[in-house]
Amino acid sequence: MKILGKLTILLCGVLLMVFAMEFPDWGDPESPASTHLSPYFIQHTLEDTAVPNIVTSVLADYRGYDTMFETTVILTAGLACFLLLRIERKKVHHRYYRHVPTGVSLRMEGDKFPKNSAVFQRMDANWVPYDFIISRTCRLIIPFIQIFALYVVAHGHHSPGGGFQGGVLMGASVILFAISHNLRAAIKSFSEKTAALFSVTGVFIYAGTGALCLIFGEVFLNYSALAPLFGNDRVMARSHGILMVEIGVAVAVTAVMIWIYYNLSSAGKQDEGL
Amino acid sequence: MESIFSLVIAKANYVAYIILMMVGLYAMIAKNNLIKKIVGMSIFQTAIILFYVSIGCKRGATIPILEHHAPPEGVAHGAEKVVAHAMDAIRVADYINPLPHVLMLTAIVVGVATLGVALALAIKVYKTYGTLEEDEINQQLRSG
Amino acid sequence: MIWQLDLIILLLVIVCAVAAIRVRDLLSATLLLGAYSFLMCLLWAVMGAVDVAFTEATVGAGVSTVFCVAAVFHTTRRTKD
Numbered sequence: 099m100k101i102l103g104k105l106t107i108l109l110c111g112v113l114l115m116v117f118a119m120e121f122p123d124w125g126d127p128e129s130p131a132s133t134h135l136s137p138y139f140i141q142h143t144l145e146d147t148a149v150p151n152i153v154t155s156v157l158a159d160y161r162g163y164d165t166m167f168e169t170t171v172i173l174t175a176g177l178a179c180f181l182l183l184r185i186e187r188k189k190v191h192h193r194y195y196r197h198v199p200t201g202v203s204l205r206m207e208g209d210k211f212p213k214n215s216a217v218f219q220r221m222d223a224n225w226v227p228y229d230f231i232i233s234r235t236c237r238l239i240i241p242f243i244q245i246f247a248l249y250v251v252a253h254g255h256h257s258p259g260g261g262f263q264g265g266v267l268m269g270a271s272v273i274l275f276a277i278s279h280n281l282r283a284a285i286k287s288f289s290e291k292t293a294a295l296f297s298v299t300g301v302f303i304y305a306g307t308g309a310l311c312l313i314f315g316e317v318f319l320n321y322s323a324l325a326p327l328f329g330n331d332r333v334m335a336r337s338h339g340i341l342m343v344e345i346g347v348a349v350a351v352t353a354v355m356i357w358i359y360y361n362l363s364s365a366g367k368q369d370e371g372l
Numbered sequence: 373m374e375s376i377f378s379l380v381i382a383k384a385n386y387v388a389y390i391i392l393m394m395v396g397l398y399a400m401i402a403k404n405n406l407i408k409k410i411v412g413m414s415i416f417q418t419a420i421i422l423f424y425v426s427i428g429c430k431r432g433a434t435i436p437i438l439e440h441h442a443p444p445e446g447v448a449h450g451a452e453k454v455v456a457h458a459m460d461a462i463r464v465a466d467y468i469n470p471l472p473h474v475l476m477l478t479a480i481v482v483g484v485a486t487l488g489v490a491l492a493l494a495i496k497v498y499k500t501y502g503t504l505e506e507d508e509i510n511q512q513l514r515s516g
Numbered sequence: 517m518i519w520q521l522d523l524i525i526l527l528l529v530i531v532c533a534v535a536a537i538r539v540r541d542l543l544s545a546t547l548l549l550g551a552y553s554f555l556m557c558l559l560w561a562v563m564g565a566v567d568v569a570f571t572e573a574t575v576g577a578g579v580s581t582v583f584c585v586a587a588v589f590h591t592t593r594r595t596k597d
Contacts, residue, residue, distance in 0.1 A: 103402025122427075125429050127430045150437055153437075153473050161474060165478070171485060175486070178492070179488050179489060365499070
């Protein structure tokens with residue numbers, strides 16, 4: 099099998115290299131990729147949409163239809179992870195807990211849980227020791243990561259950033275909380291149901307902006323139709339429309355990253371994580 | 373022979389990208405372990421994104437964010453002012469081609485979604501068969 | 517677009533990719549994949565693709581590595597090839 103694999107990639111590689119000799123040189127301004135559509139985008143994005151970041155304006159306005167379906171793909175991936183892995187919580191007969199201040203171990207039967215779960219830790223096969231320095235340090239850092247994520251979403255027009263990057267940063271902050279503390283503490287503050295609802299809400303915000311443009315009389319996803327809402331300036335209405343869909347994308351991506359992490363890190367059971 | 377050698381040197385960057393792609397492809401088809409195959413898939417995807425992004429480079433050009441001068445004090449930041457200040461000269465050769473960046477942003481995010489689903493499948497396979505090696509799984513499927 | 521920097525990072529990327537599929541410990545393969553993603557992000561930043569580099573830094577070197585480590589944690593760590 100390995101010999102067949104090596105032969106295949108040798109053949110593929112040689113074929114690709116023979117045809118790569120016809121490609122344009124590195125850094126050529128007259129290459130075919132840079133001469134048909136992209137000069138229009140570079141020259142007209144400021145007068146059409148008043149957004150200096152060309153990548154954001156092309157992604158959310160000129161090619162907004164693709165981005166809407168990409169958000170749907172992310173939602174589908176979160177849903178697929180959930181449907182593959184999530185299993186019902188099995189009824190365990192007894193659990194072992196340790197009381198942190200005194201070091202005493204308990205065994206609880208049936209459906210009883212200890213009342214103050216901040217001082218009791220579960221001792222399982224996947225028990226991860228509780229670390230004071232890591233949890234307190236992460237508690238200090240996480241609010242700043244979230245503020246930075248909101249900054250990245252809001253400044254997608256003028257600096258590199260936008261909906262995807264801000265959404266992943268926000269999801270990463272909750273994942274950091276789940277890693278440094280307990281997974282169950284993270285689930286208690288941002289439950290799986292909230293994550294599922296937010297992911298769908300994000301896709302609806304995106305499609306809803308497009309439908310709003312339809313209601314106002316223009317083509318689906320033509321943001322200049324929202325001009326009556328934003329002060330009757332068609333160019334700035336496109337800029338604000340881009341911001342609205344970026345917020346939708348950020349909400350959807352945040353929720354899906356958290357949802358996939360919850361399902362992957364506990365293999366579906368969602369009791370103990372990494 | 374000489375001309376082929378000089379041609380390879382001139383397009384050496386494409387040779388490097390193709391080597392990366394073939395490394396990823398080899399891992400996907402010839403490795404036995406499922407997680408190694410998933411790692412190979414990720415390497416392949418990132419190498420293709422590198423190939424596309426390198427097409428958009430231009431010599432001596434800057435990042436694809438248009439520079440615009442700040443409006444003078446006390447003026448509302450409306451669309452007309454921004455356009456008037458920035459439309460002095462937007463030369464296309466000054467900015468990198470932004471179109472491959474847009475397409476590859478979508479590709480990266482779809483790549484991580486695919487990675488999540490692939491890892492969920494690997495966990496499920498491990499739970500069902502107890503192993504992640506492909507030949508042992510085939511053996512269990514044939515006999516069981 | 518300094519070509520020396522491009523060349524060095526490209527060589528490191530190829531070394532990381534080959535190493536990620538040849539090690540026999542799956543956790544090491546995962547972390548080498550994280551290093552590979554981060555070096556790709558640097559390569560794109562040198563080429564001028566700042567949005568793509570930002571996305572790859574968060575998605576590839578951040579969240580994707582965490583997902584892979586979680587999956588290795590729930591399956592097995594040793595492999596025969």
